[in-house]
Amino acid sequence: MVYDLQHADTRLRWLVTCLLGTFGVAYLFGAWMVGLYAGFTPRSVAATYRGPKMPMHMPPETTVVVEHAVTLGELAEPAHTVDRDLLVQDTHVHIPMYGVIAAALSAVVLGLALPSWAGFGLITLLFAAPWLDFAGMWLTKLVAPGFALVTLAGGWAMGLGYGIVTALAMWQMWTPKKGVAG
Amino acid sequence: MISKFLAAMAVAAVLHITPTVVLVQRPDAVKALLPGAEAFFAREVHLSNTDAHRLHEAVDWSPEDGVLTFYTGKTADRVAGALVFVRVDTPHGPVEVAVGFTPAGAIGGVVVTKATVETKPWVLEALRAGLVDGYKGLKPGSTPAGAAALKDRIGALPAYMAGQLDKGVARALLAYGTFYRGAKT
Numbered sequence: 001m002v003y004d005l006q007h008a009d010t011r012l013r014w015l016v017t018c019l020l021g022t023f024g025v026a027y028l029f030g031a032w033m034v035g036l037y038a039g040f041t042p043r044s045v046a047a048t049y050r051g052p053k054m055p056m057h058m059p060p061e062t063t064v065v066v067e068h069a070v071t072l073g074e075l076a077e078p079a080h081t082v083d084r085d086l087l088v089q090d091t092h093v094h095i096p097m098y099g100v101i102a103a104a105l106s107a108v109v110l111g112l113a114l115p116s117w118a119g120f121g122l123i124t125l126l127f128a129a130p131w132l133d134f135a136g137m138w139l140t141k142l143v144a145p146g147f148a149l150v151t152l153a154g155g156w157a158m159g160l161g162y163g164i165v166t167a168l169a170m171w172q173m174w175t176p177k178k179g180v181a182g
Numbered sequence: 183m184i185s186k187f188l189a190a191m192a193v194a195a196v197l198h199i200t201p202t203v204v205l206v207q208r209p210d211a212v213k214a215l216l217p218g219a220e221a222f223f224a225r226e227v228h229l230s231n232t233d234a235h236r237l238h239e240a241v242d243w244s245p246e247d248g249v250l251t252f253y254t255g256k257t258a259d260r261v262a263g264a265l266v267f268v269r270v271d272t273p274h275g276p277v278e279v280a281v282g283f284t285p286a287g288a289i290g291g292v293v294v295t296k297a298t299v300e301t302k303p304w305v306l307e308a309l310r311a312g313l314v315d316g317y318k319g320l321k322p323g324s325t326p327a328g329a330a331a332l333k334d335r336i337g338a339l340p341a342y343m344a345g346q347l348d349k350g351v352a353r354a355l356l357a358y359g360t361f362y363r364g365a366k367t
Contacts, residue, residue: 076208080202
């Protein structure tokens with residue numbers, strides 16, 4: 001293959017470095033946001049996507065009105081949860097973005113000196129991670145809270161994929177090679 | 183090829199929803215919209231399929247879990263007013279409005295309680311231009327037109343958000359007129 005980052009023009013290697021650096025910053029803030037809104041434990045992720053009560057909503061045959069006293073404290077903001085409508089919206093806007101990121105990282109993988117099986121594996125990991133992430137959210141909402149583990153696995157897989165690609169790219173692009181002038 | 187790829191990335195970045203920002207805490211909104219109230223009551227209206235469908239058809243809204251919650255404030259035995267929180271999902275993320283009603287059944291005030299990092303400046307510009315003033319006095323059956331009233335004085339995106347907030351107020355008006363004033367407890 002002609003596309004070889006190890007021996008590519010310095011400008012292309014700089015472009016890839018900037019791209020990976022930018023993704024790295026985005027991932028760090030993504031992790032911060034996950035910490036703020038969903039957490040990193042199966043219990044907190046399940047509570048976010050499953051909701052606090054987890055009942056199957058059954059509408060009554062006729063509209064029913066119930067009134068009870070509340071305090072101002074009870075009106076305070078409840079813990080952040082993602083209901084079905086918001087998850088539809090999140091899925092709609094995040095999946096294309098994750099696809100573009102996975103494609104960009106895969107393009108970097110194609111320029112690395114790797115055995116074919118490793119390239120296939122890395123590209124699969126990069127695309128599988130967001131699928132696991134969102135599959136876990138939907139399964140947690142619709143099937144059982146235990147699927148929060150799938151979402152956590154997807155999130156960690158995203159970080160792992162990025163980490164492997166970045167480490168390999170930086171190593172191959174910027175470490176001096178014998179007999180090659182910088 | 184590269185330019186198409188970059189354009190796709192830019193579109194994807196634009197579509198990314200930013201986190202929710204609390205503009206006014208719910209208890210503060212309640213205190214502002216139900217001044218003087220000493221006791222508060224939650225009136226939960228569990229909608230039947232028929233009523234939920236009617237509400238959805240009328241204002242394109244399905245409350246979470248099919249339950250509309252109104253909050254009533256009372257001073258001694260006198261009702262100080264009622265309010266309802268309404269969420270509107272926009273392509274830029276959700277916004278939430280608290281719509282307060284006087285005992286006479288008209289809107290007494292509207293407070294925008296939530297926006298997103300992206301929409302907050304647009305919402306604030308619409309609010310600074312006096313968006314919520316136009317809602318006061320509206321009764322069920324009337325149509326909020328805050329966006330139209332402000333369109334020559336604010337930018338396109340603040341005007342767009344004003345339209346979304348109009349939608350939230352319209353939902354509150356219909357819900358209040360149909361399921362609060364017309365309901366039996």
